[in-house]
Amino acid sequence: MEIARTKCSLGYGKPPWIFKGRALYQLHLVKSEIARAFIPKEFRLVEAFGYTLGGFFLASYEDSPAGVFDELVVIAGIVWNPPTSCAWAARVLVNSGDACDHGRKDVGLPSQVAKFSKKITATPKQRKSKFNGFLDTIGFGTASSSMKDCIDVLVTETNGPSETDICNIKLTTSVPGVKFDEWKGPAIRMSLPSFSGRTEYNPNLLKYSCSIECRRQHQPLILNLTHFD
Template sequence: MDVEETKGSFNYGKPPWIFKGRALYQLHLVKAATVRACIPKELRLVEAFGYTLGGFFLANYDDSPAGVFDELVVIAGLVWSPPTSCAWAAKVLVNSNEACDHGRKEVGLPSQVARFSKRITAVSRQPQTKQSEFLNAIGMNGVISNPEEQIHVQVTEIMDHASKDACNVNLTTSMPALDGNKWMGPAIKMSLPSFSGRTKYYPDLLKYSCMIDCRVRAVHPAKVSGPSPVPTNENEQSSDSHCYHTQNQKEITDNVQNLTRAVMLSKPLLALEFSSMKMQVEAPVVISNYFKNNSLATS
């Protein structure tokens, strides 16, 4: 594979870039026909029975090259990168101009500035059931704990001096980082490889990796609300479609908006809370000729 390293952002310093905080990583079942048209034609979607694995990554960083900020990464689905797979982000929303600029120009992400409004309400404790008593007895009562705090997050995308609500996320959590008596889950290390690029700010196709050290535990999936996606004719979407080249900018924007809503409102499978998180983002590399002779690439 021929690759070319990209240069680091001046304000961010040299890669790797380190982010610390906490996050919710939620996986959803997403219709393959919904996302296929906006996946670069060199990439093959990982799918089974008409669905791919998408979702979102909602993070709050208290230490990063851009300081404190929030981020919502909408993951359209998984694409093949033999012998494994990589995520493809449909949209990245951040409440930091510096983080948005860095994501666009250095990492090739479809970043956009947004406003994150948060509200925390108390939730009464649920009475113990036989199941929770059993989990207490074996020391696993915190695997999916009873909620004590409910965090409501409203994400408002800011576009050309106007604003548009992207979604509302209702996250129920027992806030383990604020309560030392709560089980925070095992310490793990994991890699989240991703493709990016093919944007007006970075037309090349890129690949980069995120190495995460954190404590992880399963939590109740966040409830997401927002405008329903505009219906599309799935018969007009095919693997040969390529939204980056065949449609004008307004149509692309509308497609991304609809795709974002469709992913966020799709069926959740699993929600993981990352606490005490340290994420190391490596410099992306430009993919030049890898897909030309790759048997898994689409024709």
């Protein structure tokens, strides 16, 4: 199998390309029959009991070769590439024309331009103990309340004058108004090998690796993902 190398984009310069910002990486199981529709037939899908490992990567970049932009990468599944395995992206949505062109032509990604509508609201959270629940039944209960932040992200693909809602991602945190710099956990370094290409903009098969350096937040999150067909 012949694998081409990624090219050097004039706007991006020579790799490695560095992106700085915040991101959420969520893994979940995907039915093999669904994943195969997005993966070239020459690859063998890594699967078990009819499922492969997919997920999504939601990022908000504060500094990158394309400037400030948001990105949503949908991972269809994992393909076998001896002696290891690689991820395959089924969809890439960005709100930057430069980032979209770079992803299509240089990295071989199925990039599309989209809008990212974000809304953050603070809502009260009720917390009751069993003892307070008993007091409520006799009219002497005192429910303690606190606030939580709800982050709502609506991703809408744009194609000329037409727009299509792709998904709605809701994140709920129990620590309102927290700054990311105040919740730094241990440093994590990992490498995510991936395949791309076989698109109308880049028919070659490309292999690349995303080197990620991050600090995981201790802040708990509740995720609710809605996909629009």
